[in-house]
Amino acid sequence: MSRRVASRCAVGFAALAASLSAAPVAAQDQPLAFVNARILTAAGADIANGTLVVHKGRIVAVGASAQVPADAVRVEARGKTIMPGLVDTHSHIGGGSGGDSSAALHPDVRLLDSFDARSSALTRALAGGITTVNVMPGSGHLMSGQTLYLKLRGAPTVDGLLITLDDGRIAGGLKMANGTNPLRPTGPFPGTRARSAAMARDLFVKAQAYRDKLKAAGSDASKRPPRDLGLETLVDVLAGTRTVHFHTHRHDDILTALRIAREFGFTPVLQHVTEGWKVADEIAKAGAPASVIVVDAPGGKLEAVDLSLTTAGVLDKAGVLTGFHTDDYVTDSRFLLRSAAMAIRGGMPRDRALYALTMAGARMLKLETRVGTLDAGKDADFVVLSGDPFSVYTTVEQTWVEGRKVFDLANPKDRLVAFGGLGATSNETMHMHDAEER
Amino acid sequence: MSVGTAGCGALFAIVGLLGAVTPVRAQIAVRAETIHTMAGAPIANGVVLIRDGKIERVGPAAQVQVPAGYREVAAKVVTPGLIDAHSVVGLSGYLNQPHDQDQVESSSPIQPELRAVDAYNAQDKLVEWLRQLGVTTIHTGHGPGALISGQTMVVKTVSPLSSRAVLVPEAMVAATLGGSSLSPTKAPGTRSKAIAMLRAELIKARSYSEKQSGPEDKRGDRDLRQEALARVIRKEIPLLVTAHRAVDIQAALRVASEFDIRLVLDGAADAHLLVDEIKRAGVPVVVHPTMFRAGGETENLSMETAATLHKAGIPIALQSSFESYVPKTRVVLFEAAVAAARGLTFEQALASITIDAARLLGVQKQVGSIEAGKDADLALFDGDPFEYTSHVVGVFIDGTQVSDTIR
Numbered sequence: 122m123s124r125r126v127a128s129r130c131a132v133g134f135a136a137l138a139a140s141l142s143a144a145p146v147a148a149q150d151q152p153l154a155f156v157n158a159r160i161l162t163a164a165g166a167d168i169a170n171g172t173l174v175v176h177k178g179r180i181v182a183v184g185a186s187a188q189v190p191a192d193a194v195r196v197e198a199r200g201k202t203i204m205p206g207l208v209d210t211h212s213h214i215g216g217g218s219g220g221d222s223s224a225a226l227h228p229d230v231r232l233l234d235s236f237d238a239r240s241s242a243l244t245r246a247l248a249g250g251i252t253t254v255n256v257m258p259g260s261g262h263l264m265s266g267q268t269l270y271l272k273l274r275g276a277p278t279v280d281g282l283l284i285t286l287d288d289g290r291i292a293g294g295l296k297m298a299n300g301t302n303p304l305r306p307t308g309p310f311p312g313t314r315a316r317s318a319a320m321a322r323d324l325f326v327k328a329q330a331y332r333d334k335l336k337a338a339g340s341d342a343s344k345r346p347p348r349d350l351g352l353e354t355l356v357d358v359l360a361g362t363r364t365v366h367f368h369t370h371r372h373d374d375i376l377t378a379l380r381i382a383r384e385f386g387f388t389p390v391l392q393h394v395t396e397g398w399k400v401a402d403e404i405a406k407a408g409a410p411a412s413v414i415v416v417d418a419p420g421g422k423l424e425a426v427d428l429s430l431t432t433a434g435v436l437d438k439a440g441v442l443t444g445f446h447t448d449d450y451v452t453d454s455r456f457l458l459r460s461a462a463m464a465i466r467g468g469m470p471r472d473r474a475l476y477a478l479t480m481a482g483a484r485m486l487k488l489e490t491r492v493g494t495l496d497a498g499k500d501a502d503f504v505v506l507s508g509d510p511f512s513v514y515t516t517v518e519q520t521w522v523e524g525r526k527v528f529d530l531a532n533p534k535d536r537l538v539a540f541g542g543l544g545a546t547s548n549e550t551m552h553m554h555d556a557e558e559r
Numbered sequence: 560m561s562v563g564t565a566g567c568g569a570l571f572a573i574v575g576l577l578g579a580v581t582p583v584r585a586q587i588a589v590r591a592e593t594i595h596t597m598a599g600a601p602i603a604n605g606v607v608l609i610r611d612g613k614i615e616r617v618g619p620a621a622q623v624q625v626p627a628g629y630r631e632v633a634a635k636v637v638t639p640g641l642i643d644a645h646s647v648v649g650l651s652g653y654l655n656q657p658h659d660q661d662q663v664e665s666s667s668p669i670q671p672e673l674r675a676v677d678a679y680n681a682q683d684k685l686v687e688w689l690r691q692l693g694v695t696t697i698h699t700g701h702g703p704g705a706l707i708s709g710q711t712m713v714v715k716t717v718s719p720l721s722s723r724a725v726l727v728p729e730a731m732v733a734a735t736l737g738g739s740s741l742s743p744t745k746a747p748g749t750r751s752k753a754i755a756m757l758r759a760e761l762i763k764a765r766s767y768s769e770k771q772s773g774p775e776d777k778r779g780d781r782d783l784r785q786e787a788l789a790r791v792i793r794k795e796i797p798l799l800v801t802a803h804r805a806v807d808i809q810a811a812l813r814v815a816s817e818f819d820i821r822l823v824l825d826g827a828a829d830a831h832l833l834v835d836e837i838k839r840a841g842v843p844v845v846v847h848p849t850m851f852r853a854g855g856e857t858e859n860l861s862m863e864t865a866a867t868l869h870k871a872g873i874p875i876a877l878q879s880s881f882e883s884y885v886p887k888t889r890v891v892l893f894e895a896a897v898a899a900a901r902g903l904t905f906e907q908a909l910a911s912i913t914i915d916a917a918r919l920l921g922v923q924k925q926v927g928s929i930e931a932g933k934d935a936d937l938a939l940f941d942g943d944p945f946e947y948t949s950h951v952v953g954v955f956i957d958g959t960q961v962s963d964t965i966r
Contacts, residue, residue: 417893418688420653421885426684430966450852451885462947513896513947540901541861543832546853 152176154189158198163479164494175501178523206252206502208482210412211446214242219258219265229351230266236279246454247520247528248539250504260298260368268294275527298368328355365389370424372396401439410442415460430467444481462511588625591637597914597928609935612958640695640936642916644876647702649679662702671787673709675700681720690716693938702881703735703801731799736807764788797821803828803856828860843874849897866902876916896945
C-alpha cells in the first residue's frame with residue numbers, strides 16, 4: 122500500500138479554502154476544518170450541518186457552531202456525511218498467523234510477528250471506513266495467540282500501525298475459541314466441548330500459580346519462577362490488562378465461555394455470538410461485550426444454523442455492549458457499514474447501530490478515550506461518506522486516520538481496491554481461518 | 560420449457576400442504592405505491608390482480624377496478640418474484656455436512672447424466688430463506704468443482720416440491736474450467752488437459768447425436784451421458800461454463816465456437832478484461848455475486864462488472880453462486896442491490912434478477928415480469944427493495960402467499 126505522504130507544498134498553504142478532494146493529506150501544521158457537513162458524532166445527536174476541526178492528528182472541535190480557527194484550511198463538505206472511523210473488533214486482514222498444530226493453546230504466540238502491513242486488505246478495510254482494527258489469529262485452537270490492535274495509518278510496516286498504551290505496552294488481546302473449530306480428532310487437541318473447557322481451565326490454573334509465585338517473589342529476582350512468555354500473557358488476562366476475544370457461536374458455548382471467564386475473574390469480549398439472541402440476558406448479566414458477525418444466510422457450519430439478523434438488536438436491548446466485526450475474509454471489510462445496516466433491518470435502532478460500529482468497538486478494545494466518537498481531544502479518525510452510512514447507495518469517499526487522509530476514492534489506486542478490478546487484491550492471500558481450521 | 564399446465568387443476572388441491580403459511584389461493588388484489596412491472600415504466604399507485612395463480616391485470620389504481628371478492632393486500636413496493644440465475648441451493652444444504660452436500664459428485668470428472676432434480680431438497684432451510692427474501696425462481700443444480708458436474712434445472716422455491724414447480728427439468732449442462740475442477744492426482748490435472756477431455760467428450764456426443772438421428776436399427780444403445788451432451792450439440796440446451804480466469808473464459812469461448820454450441824458464461828471474474836471477445840461471441844454472462852470474495856481465481860473481480868458488461872450490450876443476470884462455508888448461500892436481492900450502487904441503474908439491477916434472468920434461462924414467457932397471463936410470482940417490500948434497511952414483507956408464488964415473514 123503506497124500512501125501518498127504528499128509534499129505539502131502541492132497543497133498550497135496559502136489557500137484558505139479547498140475542495141474535498143484537494144484536502145491536505147498530511148497531518149497538518151495548520152488546522153483543517155470540514156464545513157457544512159452532516160456529522161454523526163456517535164456521542165450525541167446527529168448534526169445536520171456542522172463543522173469538524175482537526176489539528177495535529179486530533180479533533181479540535183466539532184459541532185453545529187464550532188469555531189473555525191482563523192488559520193484553518195476550510196474544506197467544503199456540503200452534501201457529505203462525516204462519522205467516526207469504524208472499529209472492526211475481529212479481522213484477519215494482513216494474513217497474520219497464530220499457533221500451529223503442536224498444541225491447542227498458544228498464549229505465547231504473537232500475531233505481531235507475522236503481519237503483512239503491505240497487504241491490499243488494509244486498503245480494503247480503509248475503503249470500508251475502518252480505521253481501528255483488532256487483527257487476530259484463527260479459531261482453530263482453544264487459544265491461538267495474541268491479537269493486535271492497529272490503527273490503519275498507511276505505514277508500510279507493522280510498527281507504524283501499532284497502538285502504544287500509556288504503560289508502554291503494545292495494544293492487543295488474546296484469542297480464544299470454543300465450539301467445533303478447535304476440535305480435532307487427533308494430536309494435542311480436544312475432541313469434545315467439555316475437554317476444551319478443561320484444557321483452558323488447566324492453563325489458567327497454571328497461570329494463577331505462576332502469578333502467585335511472581336507475587337511471592339516480589340522484588341527478589343532469585344525467587345522468581347523461570348520466565349514463561351505464555352503464562353505471563355495469561356497473568357495479564359487475570360489482571361484484566363489483556364482482553365480475551367472469545368470466538369463462540371452456539372448458546373451453550375457462549376455460556377461456557379462466560380463460565381470459564383467468571384471462574385478466573387476476567388471479562389471476555391464475545392466474538393460472533395451467532396446464538397447470542399438466545400442468551401442475551403445471561404450475557405448482559407455477565408457484563409461481557411459482544412461483537413456480532415452479520416452474514417447473509419444461516420448455516421454453512423452446524424453452529425450457525427440458528428443465525429438471525431435480530432441478534433445485534435436483541436443483545437443491545439438486553440443491555441449488552443454490542444458491536445460488529447467483519448471476520449474478514451468471512452465478510453469483506455468493505456462492507457462493515459452494511460453489517461450494521463442489516464442489523465437495523467433486523468430491528469436494531471439506528472443510533473445504536475452507529476454506536477456499535479464505532480464507540481462500542483472502541484470500548485471493547487479499551488481504546489475509548491482515543492477513538493470511537495467525534496469528540497474534541499480524540500484522534501482525528503473519521504470517514505467522509507457520500508450519504509447516509511446505512512444506505513446501499515452510499516460510498517466511502519475518504520478515510521482519515523490521525524488527521525491524515527489514508528484512503529481517497531478519487532485516487533485511482535484506492536478506487537481499484539474499493540471497487541475491484543485487475544490487480545486489486547493480487548498481494549492478498551485468502552484467509553478464511555475458520556474454514557481452514559474447521 | 561416443459562411446463563405441465565394440464566395438471567394445474569389437480570394440483571390446486573395439494574397447495575393446501577404448502578409450508579407454515581396458510582396458503583390463500585383466493586383471487587387477490589395487490590396494491591402498491593410503486594409497482595416495478597419490468598415490462599415498461601414503474602406504475603405509481605398501482606394494482607396487480609391475481610386470478611387462479613396468474614396475473615390477471617396490472618395498472619394504475621385509477622384504471623384497474625378490483626372485482627368483488629378479491630382479497631386485498633397492500634405494500635409500498637412490488638416487484639416480480641426474484642430470479643437467481645445460478646445457485647446450488649437445494650443441493651448444497653445449509654448444514655454443510657457431507658450428507659447434505661450433493662452439488663458435486665467427485666467419483667469422475669465428467670458426469671453430464673446427473674440431474675439436479677434427483678438431488679434437489681426443496682425443504683432445505685436455504686430454500687425457505689431465499690423464498691422469504693423474495694426469490695421465487697432459482698436456476699440450481701450441480702455446481703462448480705468438476706469438469707462436467709451434471710445438469711441444472713429451473714425451479715420455483717416452493718416446498719415441498721411439486722412437478723409444476725419445476726419450470727425446466729434439464730436446463731443446462733454445468734461445466735467448470737480452472738482451479739476447482741483440476742486434481743493433483745487424477746485427470747484433468749491441467750487446464751489444457753481439461754479442454755482436451757472436453758473436446759473429446761463433445762466429439763463423442765456429436766457422433767452419438769448423429770447416430771441417434773439415423774435409421775432406428777443403427778442407433779445403438781441409449782447412453783444417458785451422451786444423450787445429455789447431445790442436447791448441447793444440437794443447441795437444445797446451453798453449456799454453462801463456470802470460469803473466472805481470462806484464460807479459462809477464452810478457452811470456453813474457443814470450444815463453444817469450435818463445436819457451434821450455445822454457451823453461457825458463469826462467474827467470469829475476469830469478464831471485464833474480455834468484453835469485446837464475449838460481446839463478439841454473443842454469449843450471455845451470469846455474473847458472479849457482486850460481493851463475492853476476491854482472491855485466488857477471483858482476485859481480479861470487480862463490483863462493476865455487471866455494469867461494464869451491460870453497457871457493452873452483453874446479456875447479464877446475477878447469481879448467488881456456490882459458497883463452501885459461511886454464508887452458505889448468497890441472496891440475489893442483496894447482490895443486485897450492490898450492483899445498483901456500482902454502475903447499474905436501479906431498473907437494470909432489478910432486471911438482472913427478474914426479466915433479464917428469465918430471458919437468460921428461457922422462462923421469460925412465464926416469469927420475470929408482472930404482465931397479464933404470467934405466473935403470479937411477486938415480492939412485496941416496505942421500501943426501496945435494494946436498501947439494506949428495507950424489508951421483504953410478503954411473497955407470492957403462483958398466486959399463493961408463500962411467505963408473510965418480515966425479512
